[in-house]
Amino acid sequence: MSDEHRTDLTGAAGTQVIRTVLLDGVVGAAWAILRDGDSATLVVEPVVRVSRTRREALLAEGLALLPLLAVDATAHDVHIA
DSSP, rough: OOOOHHHHHHOOOOOOOOOEEEEEEEEEEEEEEEEEEEEEEEEESSOOOOOOOOOOHHHHHHHHOOOOOOOTTTEEEEEEE
């Protein structure tokens, strides 16, 4: 992980580890699941520039992964910030 993004991904004190996405073997985004009733949205926040091709891959991977992470949700969505 680059020093430039270390604080963005570990919190101000450096003690909280944020869930991350590897892009070409390097930490390139953070992710979280937001719940609203029976729906779950995977929010991906890149810390590097994401190409259209990579963005489409992130969306596809997120849609495949989200039902495993939010098994009780009846609706799933992925949002790339």
